[in-house]
Amino acid sequence: MSKLPEVRYWSKEFETIDRPSLKKLQVKRLKETVSCALKTSFYKARLKKAGINGPEDIKTLDDLEKIPFTTKDDLRECYPGGLLSVSLEEVVRIHTSSGTTGTPTVIYHTGADVDRWTDLVARSITATGAGRKDIFQNMMSYGMFTGGLGLHYGAERVGMTVIPIGGGNTRRQIQLMHDFKTTVLHITPSYMLHIHSKTGECGFSVNDLNLRKAYLGAEPYSENTRRKVESLFNIDVYNSYGLSEMNGPGVAFECVYKCGMHTWEDAYILEITDPKTRESLGPEKEGEIVFTTLTRKATPLLRYRTRDLAFVHGGECRCKRTHRRLSRITGRTDDMLIVNGVNVYPSQIEEVIMRVPQVGNNYQICLEKEGTLDKLIVKVEIYSKMFRGDLGEIEILKEKIKTELRAAIVINAVIELHEPGVLPVFEGKAKRVIDTRQKL
Numbered sequence: 445m446s447k448l449p450e451v452r453y454w455s456k457e458f459e460t461i462d463r464p465s466l467k468k469l470q471v472k473r474l475k476e477t478v479s480c481a482l483k484t485s486f487y488k489a490r491l492k493k494a495g496i497n498g499p500e501d502i503k504t505l506d507d508l509e510k511i512p513f514t515t516k517d518d519l520r521e522c523y524p525g526g527l528l529s530v531s532l533e534e535v536v537r538i539h540t541s542s543g544t545t546g547t548p549t550v551i552y553h554t555g556a557d558v559d560r561w562t563d564l565v566a567r568s569i570t571a572t573g574a575g576r577k578d579i580f581q582n583m584m585s586y587g588m589f590t591g592g593l594g595l596h597y598g599a600e601r602v603g604m605t606v607i608p609i610g611g612g613n614t615r616r617q618i619q620l621m622h623d624f625k626t627t628v629l630h631i632t633p634s635y636m637l638h639i640h641s642k643t644g645e646c647g648f649s650v651n652d653l654n655l656r657k658a659y660l661g662a663e664p665y666s667e668n669t670r671r672k673v674e675s676l677f678n679i680d681v682y683n684s685y686g687l688s689e690m691n692g693p694g695v696a697f698e699c700v701y702k703c704g705m706h707t708w709e710d711a712y713i714l715e716i717t718d719p720k721t722r723e724s725l726g727p728e729k730e731g732e733i734v735f736t737t738l739t740r741k742a743t744p745l746l747r748y749r750t751r752d753l754a755f756v757h758g759g760e761c762r763c764k765r766t767h768r769r770l771s772r773i774t775g776r777t778d779d780m781l782i783v784n785g786v787n788v789y790p791s792q793i794e795e796v797i798m799r800v801p802q803v804g805n806n807y808q809i810c811l812e813k814e815g816t817l818d819k820l821i822v823k824v825e826i827y828s829k830m831f832r833g834d835l836g837e838i839e840i841l842k843e844k845i846k847t848e849l850r851a852a853i854v855i856n857a858v859i860e861l862h863e864p865g866v867l868p869v870f871e872g873k874a875k876r877v878i879d880t881r882q883k884l
């Protein structure tokens with residue numbers, strides 16, 4: 445890994461704004477957002493019911509509590525136009541979510557909305573120390589998925605040389621990385637690991653590439669996976685978080701210190717709430733992330749419940765940015781698995797298997813019914829040289845993973861070890877969990 449470069453800012457005034465001024469700005473922008481929201485039939489009814497008839501009803505940030513939450517179901521009910529707060533003539537772009545968990549939701553953008561989003565991405569890229577000298581290969585899908593165009597616009601604004609290849613076509617990806625000496629990638633963690641498996645097959649080694657950094661996001665991954673990718677490619681990995689409801693990437697991004705993702709609080713109000721009681725939680729306490737847009741005109745969203753779980757780091761970052769840092773996303777409120785009554789998040793399983801050195805680049809979590817009981821099967825690819833050696837070692841490894849998993853999640857899992865290339869590969873968001881229990 446490279447030495448930490450100097451801290452650079454895209455818009456220093458906003459990135460290092462003192463907290464009282466930031467709060468003032470948030471109140472001003474919240475008022476504007478409420479005005480905008482009142483132009484939609486959905487929020488007009490909602491806000492009036494809550495006693496908010498105009499921006500004058502918002503005086504301090506404490507007034508946020510008066511505003512009801514907005515859920516993904518609300519967005520679905522408003523599909524396609526119920527949350528549009530400007531005339532369609534002002535809209536220059538429509539994005540929908542990838543629909544990981546059902547019907548997609550739609551977000552409209554005016555030209556100024558896209559411009560402000562682009563600036564947040566440019567700010568995020570600069571925070572990682574990248575800039576106009578970099579060759580940026582965007583391996584996230586383009587189209588409706590925000591990971592493509594979102595990063596693309598920001599990277600161009602920074603002045604990077606952009607290779608807009610999008611997702612898939614692994615051989616070509618590797619060839620282009622080699623030929624154009626790509627320095628920065630934007631990619632999902634699962635696909636990044638797959639790229640590593642294929643580099644040798646394409647006749648290259650990691651040392652033939654010129655990679656320096658990768659922005660990994662769009663799906664949950666553990667700190668162990670970050671470390672693994674960093675050591676496999678000898679690069680720095682930065683966590684990137686966003687969701688289409690909040691524009692897409694550029695909501696929260698790690699700086700060169702890689703200790704949590706600065707959430708751009710001049711553009712979003714960040715709350716962490718207890719998923720059950722809805723109580724607002726302080727630093728270091730894990731809960732559901734709730735966001736309010738502060739600068740989007742075409743589709744303002746108030747207190748949107750993301751269903752993503754995380755916490756806010758306490759203390760200040762050495763980069764001097766004043767925007768609070770979000771932890772790694774530990775899961776979604778809707779991806780918790782209940783295995784024979786025990787609650788477990790897929791991320792807990794990943795954390796354990798990715799710290800085992802013999803484990804390769806892919807895994808899958810399967811849940812089946814065995815009689816009345818649930819059976820958890822963890823399928824793990826391991827490096828092929830293991831299969832050529834003493835098979836007794838494979839049994840020992842299985843037992844080791846099983847014991848470590850039991851210690852972490854209190855479940856006795858069945859461990860299957862596979863040769864590389866056996867488990868399904870995803871070029872976009874990975875689907876790691878196969879749950880067939882309901883069908884029986």
Ligand code: ADP
Pocket residue numbers: 541542543544545589590660661662663664665683684685686687688689692750752772773776
């Ligand atoms: P969806 O997947 O809900 O259809 P999006 O394509 O907008 O919609 O994906 C956003 C979701 O992807 C987030 O809500 C979060 O669950 C996940 N995500 C994005 N970035 C990260 C990240 N860095 N770590 C973990 N999860 C992430």
Ligand code: ZN
Pocket residue numbers: 699700701706761762763764765
């Ligand atoms: Zn920082």
